[in-house]
Amino acid sequence: MARKNLLLGLDEDELTLVNSSPDGPSSQSLATRPTLGGRGAVGAMSRSLERISADIDAAKALEQRLLAGADVVELDASTINSSFVSDRLDDGAEDCAVLAASIREHGQQVPILVRPHPEKLGQYQVSYGHRRLRVLRELGLKVRAVVRSLTDEQLVIAQGQENSARRDLSFIERASFASLLEDRGFGRETIMAALTVDKTELSRLISCRRSLPDELVHAIGAAPKAGRRRWMEMADCLQESDASESWLEIRVDPAFQKLDSDARFLRIFAAISNRKSARKAPAWIDAGGKKIARIDDEKGWFRISIDKSVDADFGAFLVDQLPALLRAHRGVPDRS
Numbered sequence: 001m002a003r004k005n006l007l008l009g010l011d012e013d014e015l016t017l018v019n020s021s022p023d024g025p026s027s028q029s030l031a032t033r034p035t036l037g038g039r040g041a042v043g044a045m046s047r048s049l050e051r052i053s054a055d056i057d058a059a060k061a062l063e064q065r066l067l068a069g070a071d072v073v074e075l076d077a078s079t080i081n082s083s084f085v086s087d088r089l090d091d092g093a094e095d096c097a098v099l100a101a102s103i104r105e106h107g108q109q110v111p112i113l114v115r116p117h118p119e120k121l122g123q124y125q126v127s128y129g130h131r132r133l134r135v136l137r138e139l140g141l142k143v144r145a146v147v148r149s150l151t152d153e154q155l156v157i158a159q160g161q162e163n164s165a166r167r168d169l170s171f172i173e174r175a176s177f178a179s180l181l182e183d184r185g186f187g188r189e190t191i192m193a194a195l196t197v198d199k200t201e202l203s204r205l206i207s208c209r210r211s212l213p214d215e216l217v218h219a220i221g222a223a224p225k226a227g228r229r230r231w232m233e234m235a236d237c238l239q240e241s242d243a244s245e246s247w248l249e250i251r252v253d254p255a256f257q258k259l260d261s262d263a264r265f266l267r268i269f270a271a272i273s274n275r276k277s278a279r280k281a282p283a284w285i286d287a288g289g290k291k292i293a294r295i296d297d298e299k300g301w302f303r304i305s306i307d308k309s310v311d312a313d314f315g316a317f318l319v320d321q322l323p324a325l326l327r328a329h330r331g332v333p334d335r336s
Contacts, residue, residue: 072111075145077137080114080124083159084152085184087169087177088130089222090261100135108132108144113158115150127155128162153190156181160194170224172217172231175209178202204228211235219251220268221261230269237272246271 102109112129126133127150136143150158160177163169169177174195181191192202208228209217212235223231247268250256256267284293290310296303306315327333 072144072146074142075114075124077133077141077143079122080112080126080133080143080145081117081120082130083126083155085156085159085177085180087159087163087173089170089173089176089218096131096135096138099131100139103132103135103139103141108136108141111144111146113162114145114147115155116147125155127158153186156186157190157194160191161196170222171205171226171228172209172212172220173222175205175231176217178205179209182206204232208232208235211239213238215251216247216268219247220264223261223265225262226265226269230265234269234272237269 110129110132112132113127114124114129115127117123117125124145124147127148129145133143178191178195181194182188188199188202192198195202195205197205208231212231250268250271256264259267283291284295284304286292292307292310292314294305294307296305304318306318308315
């Protein structure tokens with residue numbers, strides 16, 4: 001007898017279908033299956049592309065499974081509430097305009113997925129289809145929906161994987177979604193399933209997002225063209241310099257607010273990077289041209305970092321001299 005997966009409510013044979021590539025591993029073991037690129041960077045890229053393809057297939061399979069055999073009903077938009085966790089940073093006005101034009105011409109082609117609201121009798125809660133719901137509400141139309149009894153875990157997994165299938169969320173939206181889910185007490189296994197990522201990538205997402213102020217992320221928005229590397233560089237810049245305050249003035253600039261999300265990212269990224277470069281620590285060089293120490297003056301601290309490879313004992317000597325140097329600085333007579 002097939003066992004049930006507790007998160008998705010699927011039999012194990014069905015879950016295998018959801019989590020496998022179309023060909024599946026049954027006819028040939030993973031250990032003996034040939035790879036496209038072998039070892040090195042090319043092999044890593046090939047394996048990454050295979051995993052992305054499998055993730056898309058998995059998410060599409062999950063959506064088909066959730067909708068299969070279910071009746072599509074028409075609901076009043078006023079009875080449908082948003083998910084308890086948002087996966088969007090922007091309102092998507094431009095995308096909604098395109099979607100609205102399509103629905104006017106062809107009607108709602110794909111139903112949304114909802115569950116009975118756990119706290120409001122006669123109301124529903126969206127798992128996915130928030131933009132379709134928004135457009136249908138604005139058009140004053142009924143909403144075609146599939147109603148399923150979903151747990152919180154099932155709801156967020158379906159919500160995240162539907163967007164993964166469409167490759168619809170930017171890096172920072174995925175990072176924000178992951179952090180919000182963790183803040184609400186969801187385990188890493190559930191979040192990994194929702195975003196179709198492994199442990200390493202999930203750690204990167206959450207670590208990067210927690211290094212960025214909420215106000216900064218919301219001021220920039222989704223920034224779909226700014227990938228993981230540049231968001232992580234921005235987080236590093238904020239940690240390593242006093243640039244953490246430089247973006248605050250930019251945020252309230254009327255010209256900044258008129259930019260699109262990607263342009264807002266570039267504006268703040270440039271300002272933070274320039275501030276970091278401007279505050280690059282000067283070096284203390286001896287008469288022979290050797291770099292003895294690095295000097296940092298920021299955030300209320302004046303630091304001297306001695307290069308021990310040049311003179312291993314100089315640091316200890318300097319510490320011994322600090323009391324006399326402090327007295328000399330303050331003009332206190334040396335009574336030793």
